[in-house]
Amino acid sequence: MNYLSAENLTKSYGDRMLFRNLTFGINRGDKVAIVGANGSGKTTLLSILAGAMPPDSGIVSHRKDITIGYLDQQPDLNDAMTVMEVVLAGESAQLDAVRAYEHALLHDDHAALESAMSDMEKLEAWDYEAQIRQILGELGIQDVEQRIGSLSGGQRKRVALARVLIQSPDLLILDEPTNHLDLEAIEYLESFLNTNNGTLLMVSHDRYFLDRVCNQIAEMDNGQLYTYKGNYAYFLEKKDEREMAAASELAKDRNTFRRELEWMRRQPKARGTKAQYRIDAFDELKEKTSGKRSDGELDLNLRTSRLGSKILEVENLSKRFGDKILLDHFNYTFQRMDRVGLIGKNGMGKTTLMNMMTGQIRPDSGKITAGGTVKFGYYTQTELDLPETQRVIDVVQDVAEVMKLANGDTITASQLLSRFLFDRSKQYDYVAKLSGGEKRRLQLLLVLVQNPNFLILDEPTNDLDITTLNVLEDFLLNFSGCVLIVTHDRYFMDRLVDHVFVMEGAGKVRDYPGNYTDYREWRDSQPKNTSQNAKAALASKNQPVTPEVSVSPTTIPMPVVEAKKKLSFKEIKEYETLEKEIESLEQRKTVVIGLLDTGGHHEQLTAWAREIEEIDQAITKKSDRWLELADYI
Structure with a gap:
C-alpha cells in the first residue's frame, strides 16, 4: 500500500541545482533513511515530502486516510506554552479525547463530559498523560510544566520529538532525530x-x-x-558495486565521446549538414562525461604540535550548581595517546567538565594543571559566531593564510579549504549560504588548523555526513595527541576510545577500560540492586554495614588481562613487510583506476574493475593483519 509518492521533483537555490526530476515512493511498513553528503539536499527533500516546502516543479501525493508526523531540524514551538501544553497540542484521536475531557471539566458541561469519557474509554486514553510523561522522561525532559522559552535548542527538539511520537502517526518523518539526544535516549528511540x-x-x-x-x-x-532495499551494512556493499559499475560506464562513455568529438570536428561546420540525431547524442554524451562530482575525499593531513611528558593532571576536582553536584573530588592524570569517551545523561556535567579543562569555567575546588606543551583544540556544540556576510575563505585567512602539513609542506588557505571539500566557488560563498553540515565542517577546520595536540570534541558528529565522519575517524586514529570525546554516535565512539568516563550522577565518575559497547555489556550484565543485596548478605552475618563512599573515578571489577604478547622475529619482519605491501597495492590501485579513465575494450575494462576489487580485498586483509600485529609493537 503506497503512503507517499513523489514524481519529477526539482528544486534549486539560485544557480545551484539540488535535484532535478527526482521520483520517489514509500509503502506501508517501509523504514527509509535518506543519507548523503552535506549540502546534497536531504533536508530540503524531506521538507518537500512532508509538505513544509513546495518544490520548484513536480508533485508529492500522500494517501488521504493516513496521518503524518514531521520533526523539523529547527522545530517552531510557542515559547509561552509549557512542555505538556505543546505535546498535547499535537494531532491524534487520543489527544482530541483528552482535550475534550479537559474542556468539559473546565466548563462543567455534563453532556460533553459524558461523551468525552466514553471516547476516552473507547480510545484507551485514560493513561495517556502518563505515557506522555514516560516518553518525555526517556528523552530527558522531566519538568513538564516549564515554559518552552526557557529550554535550550536541544531540549526544544526533544519536546518536538516527543510530540510527534505520542501522536503515533501512520507515517513518521524525522530530520536528524538522534541529534541532541544522549546515548540512553537514542537507544530508547531505537x-x-x-x-x-x-x-x-x-x-x-x-x-x-x-x-x-x-x-x-x-x-x-x-x-x-539511489534506493537500496536493506539496512545500512547492505547499502554499503551495494553502493560499492554501483560505484564500480559507474566508473566502468564512465570510462566507456569517455571513450565514445572522444570518437564522437573526432567525428564532429571532421564534419562541415554548418551543423545542418550533419545527422541531427548524432549531434543530439553527442551533446548529451558531452554533458554526461563532463559533469563534475562533488564527493571528493576530505583530507585532514595537518601537523600536530609535539606533546611533552607532562600532559594534564586533574586533582580533587569538584563542581556544583545549586544543590546539584556535578563532580565530587574527581582525579585523573592524562597519559600520552589517551583516547577517552565521556558519557552520561544530559545535564550530568559533561560539557562543564570540558569547559573547566579548557579554563572557561572555574571549579569550586581542586585544580587542573596542564603541561607547558599542551595546546587544546576545543570543538564545541555551539556553532561559531561568524558574520553571515563574511566569505568562507576570509574566515580561514583570519586564522592563518598558510598552514603546515604533517609532512612539512605548506599550503594556502584556499588549498586547505579544497581539502575540506569546499570547492573554489564555495570558498567565495557567504557563510549565510552554507548548510548546517558545511558550517560544522568549517568549524572543524578552524579547530584543526591551529595544530592542537589535545583535542576536546563535544558532539563532533552532529550534522556531519558519513563520508566526513569516516575521514575524521581515520584522522583521530592516527592523531598523535590526546583525545576526549563526547558524542551520541556509538559507532564513532566505539571505533576511537580505549576507555570511558561514565558520569553517573551525584558527582561520581566511573573510569571503565573499554569502549562504549564494552561498558554497556558490562553494565547490563550486572545484577540489579547490587548494593542492597550486599548489605543484606552482610546483615545476615551480623556484620556492620560499611557506608557507601563517593570515590571518583569509581573502582570497578577489572577484566583479567593477559601479559602483553611479544612479537617473534618472524612476526616483526612480517609487520614491516605488510606496510610495504599495502603501500604497493595502493599504488597499483591508483594505476589501474587511471587505466579505467583512459578507456579501452570491454574485456579490458572488466578485467581492470575485477583487479581493483581484488586489490581492495587484499588491502583489507593485509591491513587487518597489520593492525593485529601493531597491537603488540
Missing part, C-alpha cells in the same frame, strides 16, 4: 521505532541507528536518489 509498526522516513548519519532501524536506504548523490 527500541521505540523497532517495536512500532508504523512507516518511517528520516535523515540520519548515526550508523548504528541506521543499521538497526531501517530496512531501506536512499542515497542523495549528485542530484540523484
